[in-house]
Amino acid sequence: MRFFIDTRGCPKNTVDSEALEQALRSAGHTAVSHPHSADVVIVNTCGFIDVAKQESIDRLIELGRDKRPGQRLVAAGCLSQRYPEEVSADLPEVDVAVGVDAWRTLPELLDTGNPAAIPVEPVPSGSLLRFPASLSVLNQWPASPRKVRGPSAYIKISEGCNYGCTFCAIPIMKGLYRSKPLLQIIAEAKQLAHFGVRELILVSQDSTAYGLDRKDGTSLATLLEELAGNVPDLKWVRVMYLHPDRLTPRLIERIAAVPSFCQYVDIPLQHAHPDVLKRMRRGHLIERTEEHIALFRQLIPHVAVRTAFIVGFPGETRAEFDFLVEWTEKMRFDRMGVFTYSKEEGTPGAVMSDQVPEITKERRRKRLMETQAHISLEIHTRLIGQTLTVLVEGVEEDSRYRHRQGTSVDLWSVGRSHRDAPEVDGTVFLRGRHSVGDVLTVRITDVTAHDLFGEVV
Numbered sequence: 227m228r229f230f231i232d233t234r235g236c237p238k239n240t241v242d243s244e245a246l247e248q249a250l251r252s253a254g255h256t257a258v259s260h261p262h263s264a265d266v267v268i269v270n271t272c273g274f275i276d277v278a279k280q281e282s283i284d285r286l287i288e289l290g291r292d293k294r295p296g297q298r299l300v301a302a303g304c305l306s307q308r309y310p311e312e313v314s315a316d317l318p319e320v321d322v323a324v325g326v327d328a329w330r331t332l333p334e335l336l337d338t339g340n341p342a343a344i345p346v347e348p349v350p351s352g353s354l355l356r357f358p359a360s361l362s363v364l365n366q367w368p369a370s371p372r373k374v375r376g377p378s379a380y381i382k383i384s385e386g387c388n389y390g391c392t393f394c395a396i397p398i399m400k401g402l403y404r405s406k407p408l409l410q411i412i413a414e415a416k417q418l419a420h421f422g423v424r425e426l427i428l429v430s431q432d433s434t435a436y437g438l439d440r441k442d443g444t445s446l447a448t449l450l451e452e453l454a455g456n457v458p459d460l461k462w463v464r465v466m467y468l469h470p471d472r473l474t475p476r477l478i479e480r481i482a483a484v485p486s487f488c489q490y491v492d493i494p495l496q497h498a499h500p501d502v503l504k505r506m507r508r509g510h511l512i513e514r515t516e517e518h519i520a521l522f523r524q525l526i527p528h529v530a531v532r533t534a535f536i537v538g539f540p541g542e543t544r545a546e547f548d549f550l551v552e553w554t555e556k557m558r559f560d561r562m563g564v565f566t567y568s569k570e571e572g573t574p575g576a577v578m579s580d581q582v583p584e585i586t587k588e589r590r591r592k593r594l595m596e597t598q599a600h601i602s603l604e605i606h607t608r609l610i611g612q613t614l615t616v617l618v619e620g621v622e623e624d625s626r627y628r629h630r631q632g633t634s635v636d637l638w639s640v641g642r643s644h645r646d647a648p649e650v651d652g653t654v655f656l657r658g659r660h661s662v663g664d665v666l667t668v669r670i671t672d673v674t675a676h677d678l679f680g681e682v683v
């Protein structure tokens with residue numbers, strides 16, 4: 227059977243789609259590059275916040291509208307996991323809804339080998355994996371070989387989350403925290419490095435909790451140390467989603483000592499005002515976070531620190547928001563994402579009083595992003611004349627860049643430095659054509675608040 231997978235949402239969904247693709251290939255099905263030529267079109271949906279949910283729903287409706295006779299449309303992933311009945315009832319174009327473990331359930335469903343034979347009526351919600359479920363199923367991890375798509379690759383090191391942040395629906399969709407076996411991660415990393423991957427990006431909901439649920443001494447630090455020892459070809463191991471509440475000076479010292487640890491830390495803080503953090507049930511104290519970030523900056527001199535904030539959480543006063551802005555001016559983050567609070571049913575925040583008007587949320591998001599843009603430009607301007615290590619990812623075809631710097635540059639290659647995680651941070655444009663996967667030393671010659679421009683030394 228020919229299938230096409232459309233991925234929405236976060237890098238964890240990208241990893242899940244890859245696992246699903248490999249599972250379907252191993253079951254003898256064929257991946258096609260366009261939905262029209264597929265017998266089964268699968269949308270790996272996102273169910274995190276309103277805008278992301280709407281994007282998935284719009285895509286399902288769009289693909290549903292273009293469905294050929296006999297073609298089947300599958301809604302997989304977080305949206306189906308969170309709203310199985312609604313997906314089946316409100317989206318008649320969807321033939322099958324499967325949850326976040328599609329890699330495990332969909333091959334069985336497709337085994338009929340004839341798309342028309344796939345059950346047309348929605349699968350009764352009872353059969354969808356719901357949380358809590360039997361641990362044995364929860365602890366199954368896709369084991370199929372990874373497909374390499376460039377010089378960097380994601381590895382999802384765990385699933386689920388044990389925190390109960392009052393704005394977050396992820397535990398509803400993903401269940402409790404469980405770590406992927408360390409040996410399986412090492413094997414996957416070796417395979418990826420063998421096929422030319424130079425940067426590994428570790429993703430999860432809470433990377434700092436890695437291994438703790440296994441109670442066998444495994445931890446994020448041991449994982450990074452084992453990766454450095456067993457997969458020496460990796461240039462960078464980048465860790466996303468460090469939970470501020472679990473950081474300790476000992477963990478930071480061990481992480482900082484790992485040679486392949488990328489000089490980049492992603493610590494989603496969500497807010498800075500103590501009262502807002504309490505209402506969010508984030509658990510961390512801002513003073514301790516300041517100490518931890520200072521320690522990272524002391525132990526890793528050129529470390530880039532990324533964070534993310536939610537503005538407009540219920541009850542957020544003007545004073546609490548101003549505190550956040552002033553605090554970010556003091557902390558001077560290298561990279562930042564700012565989101566407006568999304569009222570998610572089933573979360574405590576959704577029933578809190580003093581919901582902030584959308585226009586106020588948007589105004590606050592804009593102001594915080596503008597504050598950060600100034601800081602980023604100042605930080606980038608100080609990089610002019612300095613050199614950075616850059617991983618080349620491709621060539622920039624966009625002619626807008628050709629005339630940058632007043633001279634006509636025929637070709638720019640694009641890459642990222644240690645300061646840039648894929649999809650969320652900036653790009654380094656370097657003159658000339660360079661090979662994908664090259665790791666080059668680049669002297670920075672020009673900057674914007676988001677991107678850098680340079681030439682190979």
Ligand code: SF4
Pocket residue numbers: 387388389390391394395396397431432469
């Ligand atoms: S730690 Fe992250 S994933 Fe877990 S509940 Fe909080 S926001 Fe959600």
